[in-house]
Amino acid sequence: MAVLEPGDPSELARRAAAGFAERYAAPPTVVGRAPGRVNLIGEHTDYNRGLVLPVALPHATYAAAAARTDGLVRIASASQAEPWDGSLDAIAPGSVPGWAGYAAGVLWALREAGYEVPGVDLHIDSTVPLGAGLSSSAALECSVAVAVAGLLGLDLDDGLREALVDAGVRAETEVVGAPTGGMDQAIAVHGEEGCALLIDFDADVHRAVPLELGGRTLLVTDTRVTHELTDGGYAGRRAECEQAARLLGVPSLRQADPEAVERIEDEVVRARARHVVTEVARVEATLAALDAGDWPAVGRCFLASHVSMRDDFEISTPELDTAVSVAVEAGALAARMTGGGFGGSSVAIVPDDRVAAVTRAIDAAFALNGYRPASHLVATPSAGAGLVEPVS
Numbered sequence: 001m002a003v004l005e006p007g008d009p010s011e012l013a014r015r016a017a018a019g020f021a022e023r024y025a026a027p028p029t030v031v032g033r034a035p036g037r038v039n040l041i042g043e044h045t046d047y048n049r050g051l052v053l054p055v056a057l058p059h060a061t062y063a064a065a066a067a068r069t070d071g072l073v074r075i076a077s078a079s080q081a082e083p084w085d086g087s088l089d090a091i092a093p094g095s096v097p098g099w100a101g102y103a104a105g106v107l108w109a110l111r112e113a114g115y116e117v118p119g120v121d122l123h124i125d126s127t128v129p130l131g132a133g134l135s136s137s138a139a140l141e142c143s144v145a146v147a148v149a150g151l152l153g154l155d156l157d158d159g160l161r162e163a164l165v166d167a168g169v170r171a172e173t174e175v176v177g178a179p180t181g182g183m184d185q186a187i188a189v190h191g192e193e194g195c196a197l198l199i200d201f202d203a204d205v206h207r208a209v210p211l212e213l214g215g216r217t218l219l220v221t222d223t224r225v226t227h228e229l230t231d232g233g234y235a236g237r238r239a240e241c242e243q244a245a246r247l248l249g250v251p252s253l254r255q256a257d258p259e260a261v262e263r264i265e266d267e268v269v270r271a272r273a274r275h276v277v278t279e280v281a282r283v284e285a286t287l288a289a290l291d292a293g294d295w296p297a298v299g300r301c302f303l304a305s306h307v308s309m310r311d312d313f314e315i316s317t318p319e320l321d322t323a324v325s326v327a328v329e330a331g332a333l334a335a336r337m338t339g340g341g342f343g344g345s346s347v348a349i350v351p352d353d354r355v356a357a358v359t360r361a362i363d364a365a366f367a368l369n370g371y372r373p374a375s376h377l378v379a380t381p382s383a384g385a386g387l388v389e390p391v392s
């Protein structure tokens with residue numbers, strides 16, 4: 001059974017600082033940390049002004065940084081062979097190819113927001129799996145944003161946190177060109193230990209929801225089928241949702257009447273819209289069930305969400321369907337695919353004493369089906385972004 005450990009934050013900050021010192025022959029000034037996330041429920045609802053309920057992972061990305069005086073930017077990552085360097089002034093939408101765009105894009109967006117961003121050396125290290133639907137992209141953006149705020153000596157108050165979320169969103173949507181909806185950066189920055197985060201994208205508010213797991217584990221299974229958010233599937237779904245809202249004459253699907261949705265003529269557009277309106281209702285039902293400690297009801301919400309993503313939104317895969325059904329058969333109280341889809345991960349709520357049985361059953365089913373071995377992680381609800389003192 002492969003279980004991905006999150007690592008100790010100060011030890012990982014030390015590793016990032018050591019990687020920085022080896023590359024640039026001087027120690028970093030700060031190390032920023034931002035977590036990945038697993039979304040409990042509320043998928044493809046953020047850009048439809050709906051509700052989401054993510055949890056920040058203990059797995060995080062660490063950005064070691066030092067300012068430069070010559071306006072140059074150098075970006076390297078322990079996960080990538082190719083570093084990037086260029087001038088700060090040249091960073092703009094479309095100007096930085098590949099992975100470094102997520103980091104460089106944050107520098108651009110913070111400058112656009114009026115911050116006096118200096119040239120900078122960056123070295124990135126992470127325990128968030130890349131492209132697994134656990135938001136390594138926002139973890140990267142927000143770790144860089146927090147590191148730059150640290151270099152500028154800014155106080156990480158509520159106003160600055162909002163600005164860092166916005167910078168991450170602009171980096172991803174405008175500089176990289178992935179039309180994601182903003183959930184990932186919000187949880188990476190606002191996550192709280194022991195809590196999920198309820199975000200309402202219509203009212204533009206969020207609140208921490210304490211998760212009383214008492215004897216239950218949030219188990220994430222990475223199917224290791226990677227998606228590419230920039231390759232069209234995600235953007236296509238988003239366009240269909242916008243089309244549905246236009247047909248219904250509402251500003252977003254959050255305002256759509258479920259009965260009107262059923263009258264949309266185009267079968268595909270109707271199904272996409274149905275997923276969104278029913279998914280928002282399921283977030284509300286899940287909150288009520290969690291509040292009441294009604295785990296069977298949470299399980300029904302998760303399963304209905306999975307079926308909706310599989311059949312109406314059509315973003316599941318055979319691997320995800322297998323991970324979900326086998327988890328439930330082996331004792332999970334609730335399971336669903338999570339994240340943008342087309343691969344990625346599932347999330348299950350499992351009694352502590354069933355975790356080993358569930359992971360074993362998934363591994364066996366994957367082997368039987370000839371799928372790549374999955375990797376599992378325990379999603380202990382963790383804190384959002386901040387600076388970390390490396391141990392020396």
Ligand code: ADP
Pocket residue numbers: 061077078079080098099100102124125126129130131132133134135136137138140227228229230339
């Ligand atoms: P997810 O956010 O679900 O992991 P995305 O496709 O949104 O998937 O983002 C993954 C991409 O983000 C990677 O392919 C890479 O370009 C970039 N990325 C994320 N984390 C890192 C990292 N630690 N180092 C370098 N690039 C990263």
Ligand code: MG
Pocket residue numbers: 135136137138184229
């Ligand atoms: Mg992402």
